[in-house]
Amino acid sequence: MAKDFSTREENYSQWYNDLVIRADLAENSAVRGCMVIKPYGFAIWEKMQAALDKMFKDTGHVNAYFPIFIPKSFFSREASHVEGFAKECAVVTHYRLKNAPDNKGVVVDEDAKLEEELIVRPTSETIIWDTYKNWIQSYRDLPLLINQWANVVRWEMRTRLFLRTAEFLWQEGHTAHATSEEALNEALTMLDVYATFAEKFMAIPVLKGTKTASERFAGAIETFAIEALMQDGKALQAGTSHFLGQNFAKAFDVKFLNRENQLDFVWATSWGVSTRLLGALIMSHSDDHGLVLPPKLAPTQVVIVPVFKTNEQLGQISEVARKIQSSLQQSGISVKYDDRDTQKPGWKFTEYEFKGVPVRLVLGPRDLEQGTIEVFRRDTLEKDILQVEDIDRKVIHLLDQIQENLYQKAIDFRENNSHMVDTWEEFLQKIEGPGGFLYAHWDGTAETEAKIKEETKATIRVIPLGQPLAEGKCIYSGNPSSQRVIFARAY
Amino acid sequence: MAKDFSTREENYSQWYNDLVIRADLAENSAVRGCMVIKPYGFAIWEKMQAALDKMFKDTGHVNAYFPIFIPKSFFSREASHVEGFAKECAVVTHYRLKNAPDNKGVVVDEDAKLEEELIVRPTSETIIWDTYKNWIQSYRDLPLLINQWANVVRWEMRTRLFLRTAEFLWQEGHTAHATSEEALNEALTMLDVYATFAEKFMAIPVLKGTKTASERFAGAIETFAIEALMQDGKALQAGTSHFLGQNFAKAFDVKFLNRENQLDFVWATSWGVSTRLLGALIMSHSDDHGLVLPPKLAPTQVVIVPVFKTNEQLGQISEVARKIQSSLQQSGISVKYDDRDTQKPGWKFTEYEFKGVPVRLVLGPRDLEQGTIEVFRRDTLEKDILQVEDIDRKVIHLLDQIQENLYQKAIDFRENNSHMVDTWEEFLQKIEGPGGFLYAHWDGTAETEAKIKEETKATIRVIPLGQPLAEGKCIYSGNPSSQRVIFARAY
Numbered sequence: 001m002a003k004d005f006s007t008r009e010e011n012y013s014q015w016y017n018d019l020v021i022r023a024d025l026a027e028n029s030a031v032r033g034c035m036v037i038k039p040y041g042f043a044i045w046e047k048m049q050a051a052l053d054k055m056f057k058d059t060g061h062v063n064a065y066f067p068i069f070i071p072k073s074f075f076s077r078e079a080s081h082v083e084g085f086a087k088e089c090a091v092v093t094h095y096r097l098k099n100a101p102d103n104k105g106v107v108v109d110e111d112a113k114l115e116e117e118l119i120v121r122p123t124s125e126t127i128i129w130d131t132y133k134n135w136i137q138s139y140r141d142l143p144l145l146i147n148q149w150a151n152v153v154r155w156e157m158r159t160r161l162f163l164r165t166a167e168f169l170w171q172e173g174h175t176a177h178a179t180s181e182e183a184l185n186e187a188l189t190m191l192d193v194y195a196t197f198a199e200k201f202m203a204i205p206v207l208k209g210t211k212t213a214s215e216r217f218a219g220a221i222e223t224f225a226i227e228a229l230m231q232d233g234k235a236l237q238a239g240t241s242h243f244l245g246q247n248f249a250k251a252f253d254v255k256f257l258n259r260e261n262q263l264d265f266v267w268a269t270s271w272g273v274s275t276r277l278l279g280a281l282i283m284s285h286s287d288d289h290g291l292v293l294p295p296k297l298a299p300t301q302v303v304i305v306p307v308f309k310t311n312e313q314l315g316q317i318s319e320v321a322r323k324i325q326s327s328l329q330q331s332g333i334s335v336k337y338d339d340r341d342t343q344k345p346g347w348k349f350t351e352y353e354f355k356g357v358p359v360r361l362v363l364g365p366r367d368l369e370q371g372t373i374e375v376f377r378r379d380t381l382e383k384d385i386l387q388v389e390d391i392d393r394k395v396i397h398l399l400d401q402i403q404e405n406l407y408q409k410a411i412d413f414r415e416n417n418s419h420m421v422d423t424w425e426e427f428l429q430k431i432e433g434p435g436g437f438l439y440a441h442w443d444g445t446a447e448t449e450a451k452i453k454e455e456t457k458a459t460i461r462v463i464p465l466g467q468p469l470a471e472g473k474c475i476y477s478g479n480p481s482s483q484r485v486i487f488a489r490a491y
Numbered sequence: 492m493a494k495d496f497s498t499r500e501e502n503y504s505q506w507y508n509d510l511v512i513r514a515d516l517a518e519n520s521a522v523r524g525c526m527v528i529k530p531y532g533f534a535i536w537e538k539m540q541a542a543l544d545k546m547f548k549d550t551g552h553v554n555a556y557f558p559i560f561i562p563k564s565f566f567s568r569e570a571s572h573v574e575g576f577a578k579e580c581a582v583v584t585h586y587r588l589k590n591a592p593d594n595k596g597v598v599v600d601e602d603a604k605l606e607e608e609l610i611v612r613p614t615s616e617t618i619i620w621d622t623y624k625n626w627i628q629s630y631r632d633l634p635l636l637i638n639q640w641a642n643v644v645r646w647e648m649r650t651r652l653f654l655r656t657a658e659f660l661w662q663e664g665h666t667a668h669a670t671s672e673e674a675l676n677e678a679l680t681m682l683d684v685y686a687t688f689a690e691k692f693m694a695i696p697v698l699k700g701t702k703t704a705s706e707r708f709a710g711a712i713e714t715f716a717i718e719a720l721m722q723d724g725k726a727l728q729a730g731t732s733h734f735l736g737q738n739f740a741k742a743f744d745v746k747f748l749n750r751e752n753q754l755d756f757v758w759a760t761s762w763g764v765s766t767r768l769l770g771a772l773i774m775s776h777s778d779d780h781g782l783v784l785p786p787k788l789a790p791t792q793v794v795i796v797p798v799f800k801t802n803e804q805l806g807q808i809s810e811v812a813r814k815i816q817s818s819l820q821q822s823g824i825s826v827k828y829d830d831r832d833t834q835k836p837g838w839k840f841t842e843y844e845f846k847g848v849p850v851r852l853v854l855g856p857r858d859l860e861q862g863t864i865e866v867f868r869r870d871t872l873e874k875d876i877l878q879v880e881d882i883d884r885k886v887i888h889l890l891d892q893i894q895e896n897l898y899q900k901a902i903d904f905r906e907n908n909s910h911m912v913d914t915w916e917e918f919l920q921k922i923e924g925p926g927g928f929l930y931a932h933w934d935g936t937a938e939t940e941a942k943i944k945e946e947t948k949a950t951i952r953v954i955p956l957g958q959p960l961a962e963g964k965c966i967y968s969g970n971p972s973s974q975r976v977i978f979a980r981a982y
Contacts, residue, residue: 027622027625029557029558029618029622030558030562030565030618030621030622031558031560031561031562031609031618034558034559034560035558036555036556036557036558036622037555037556038555039553039554039555039637042553042554042555042556043553043554045556046554062530062533062534063530063533063534063537064527064528064529064530064533065527065528065533065536065660066520066527067520067521067522067525067526067527067658068525068559068611068642068644068658069522069525069581069658070522071521071522072588072596072597073596074521075588075596075597076595076596076597082596082597087587087588087589087597088586088587089586089587089588090560090583090585090586090609091583091584091585091586091587091588091599092581092582092583092584092611093582093583093584093585093599094581094582094584095579095580095581095582095646096578096579096580096582096646097563097566097578097580097582097610098578104567105563105564105566105567105573106563106566106567106573108582108584108608117599118522118581119588120559120583120611127520127521127522130521131518131520131521131527134518140833146530150642151559151641151642153559155586155587167558167559167560169556342631
């Protein structure tokens with residue numbers, strides 16, 4: 001472990017920041033709040049994109065692209081949307097620069113002022129529903145199931161790499177439906193897609209539920225979310241899916257002729273996940289030795305390192321190593337053979353450990369003699385000497401085991417950090433202490449929710465879906481409650 | 492053919508515009524100059540992206556992501572770059588809106604003025620080289636071979652869907668090298684990648700060459716380009732690759748310790764292709780019946796249309812159709828089986844013809860009896876009745892034939908429209924007439940180039956690579972010339 005790298009216990013927040021930089025995932029740019037996603041970080045995002053994009057297409061969605069700019073007036077059309085989104089944003093006011101009078105650099109050309117300012121999209125509901133107006137006449141044009149991969153900008157004051165940045169990358173789905181039921185189903189289907197992705201690919205268990213009114217997307221009737229628990233006991237919202245009702249259709253006058261030949265407003269959903277998922281991925285599995293990546297999202301799943309003194313040895317080792325590499329590659333596993341002689345094996349071990357490569361294979365002269373190979377797994381840091389015979393099959397099996405183990409560890413962690421809490425004292429004790437998901441009764445009022453947040457910084461992460469109702473008393477007000485909700489401090 | 496659809500002969504420009512709209516490829520948005528890329532158009536772009544991305548990775552490149560905003564002062568660092576790029580661009584001056592005093596909508600919050608304006612990237616050399624400064628210390632950090640898929644904005648006054656839009660999608664490669672030779676090789680390698688992509692995937696033959704100084708990228712030492720010829724005799728620049736020398740390294744102070752332990756400035760290239768390629772694709776192959784797509788880029792490569800009167804017939808046809816569909820899909824062919832009963836077969840034929848689906852299979856009750864199937868190829872509009880046996884193999888072969896035929900047709904067209912021109916009269920006659928590529932002698936001066944452009948709107952598309960030198964006299968000035976260059980009017 002590098003000496004300039006904090007441990008989680010010393011300082012979790014610093015550990016995260018150090019990790020992102022040291023593992024070459026991302027860095028701050030010259031533009032306040034905007035990040036540079038470095039090749040290694042971007043390679044993980046590409047794997048996420050590929051998996052999600054396939055899931056979107058398998059559920060009938062297609063991709064399209066809408067403008068990055070939104071006319072300022074569009075935001076005012078939907079009353080609550082403007083409150084939520086048209087505030088901290090990048091505003092384009094001019095379309096030309098000119099040479100400075102002193103000939104030193106360029107200045108804004110005041111003659112090139114836009115009649116109406118353009119906003120760099122913080123989210124695209126408005127421009128998309130303005131477009132859908134022309135695409136939808138009758139129920140035959142529905143449903144529209146469209147997704148967009150794009151960059152968006154929200155002018156955040158305090159930023160952290162991946163978790164909160166002024167510009168970030170995301171996908172936003174925007175669908176249009178003939179009925180309320182169909183739209184609601186769509187929102188829930190996409191919530192499930194996100195949950196499946198988090199669990200199967202990211203190895204992160206998530207809670208599914210609805211947001212309270214105060215945490216709802218600006219313009220939504222209902223916001224569904226998946227929530228994950230980080231190693232420091234704080235929650236992270238990993239994806240949201242919104243049932244928008246007819247709000248945007250009304251704001252942009254999108255009507256259709258239904259099967260009964262009546263004009264009606266179209267029903268809508270929107271849903272998105274972003275590069276924030278990289279933050280969740282890092283914080284869920286990584287340790288004091290660096291990044292830990294689930295095999296399904298690791299850009300390099302296996303690295304082979306030769307240990308040699310002479311070129312002759314290297315030649316013999318390389319022959320075996322390349323055979324293993326090519327047979328793993330044929331099974332779709334990404335394998336790097338690092339035979340550089342500019343770095344020592346020990347340096348390489350630390351490096352790949354830090355970068356979270358799930359499996360490391362080491363081959364030395366003695367291995368060749370004895371027909372063995374050293375296998376190291378990043379998740380448990382365990383080393384083993386195996387017979388080299390059938391090593392490809394063994395490695396593939398091990399990758400599955402690692403994927404499963406990371407998920408199970410995360411499940412166990414969440415279980416150990418989920419608590420039924422029935423008194424305010426207990427609530428305070430947990431929230432000020434280890435954190436975690438607190439299942440507690442709440443009286444259903446925005447006032448109580450706001451006071452709890454004010455006093456403890458804890459928010460209601462979700463009202464869980466599919467949980468049996470159970471009467472109880474609000475931990476804060478003592479008033480009756482019909483269901484426990486999930487509190488936590490959150491990113 | 493639809494009656495609201497112009498033919499190429501009537502009005503080529505209108506034909507193009509109609510085609511883009513009618514084939515559901517793209518449309519203008521509510522934001523001046525910005526387009527919406529519709530799902531069908533975007534699906535073609537996704538196929539292009541996938542093919543190019545693979546070629547980039549196969550040549551050792553990785554993807555990353557850099558900020559959309561560039562501080563205004565960055566443009567002034569490289570003297571010629573500022574002239575070329577810091578003029579017509581979107582300028583962000585504020586970062587907040589607030590409620591209007593009259594409570595009607597939102598207005599710019601004048602208290603939230605940026606200290607330094609931010610430019611929405613028109614290209615990313617400046618922000619990337621500012622970042623590379625921290626990534627490069629020694630020759631061991633080189634080469635850096637990085638590509639980015641991104642949106643960019645150039646405030647164009649006259650826009651046309653795909654061909655010239657204020658916002659467009661593209662990829663931009665930015666590489667850093669230890670030597671001039673290596674950088675120059677990289678620029679040429681990527682030119683070859685673009686040429687291969689154009690010819691093998693888009694079925695468009697291209698000329699490779701260097702641009703004259705006046706057509707060079709702002710900040711480049713040498714700009715290489717591929718040029719294609721459209722059906723109206725105008726040229727279209729389909730991709731550029733720039734050798735940037737040490738210009739950006741000097742502007743952003745990017746030095747490295749070379750193998751001789753000396754500090755030196757880093758050598759650079761950049762290269763890009765954009766959604767403009769969709770314009771080239773459409774204009775190269777399409778006809779008065781609509782879009783024609785090369786099979787390798789067609790979102791749907793084969794459509795199967797059943798012709799039936801009864802549900803029983805449909806059931807029998809569907810059984811055969813789905814077998815063909817699944818066997819083609821197993822070979823990686825995208826096949827749509829359109830069994831909708833809301834549209835008649837004739838309507839479907841026209842629709843898929845218009846959308847450029849390369850192969851249409853039609854199955855009726857008589858085909859089932861006789862073991863036949865109707866096969867229609869979009870490129871030649873030829874229909875054939877084949878035995879249904881082995882139809883998957885036949886269709887795969889046909890798709891290859893169509894890909895090859897489109898390329899050959901485009902080659903023939905270019906040959907018929909390329910002319911050696913030796914006098915000014917001939918030059919005028921050709922350029923005012925059918926257009927095409929004119930191979931002519933030029934005295935090498937910017938003055939002559941400018942005058943020819945002024946008088947004829949023709950520009951030097953490229954100084955061809957690998958063409959033997961041959962002495963001659965400039966068609967305009969009569970002064971000596973050592974090589975023919977290629978003139979054309981261009982998009």
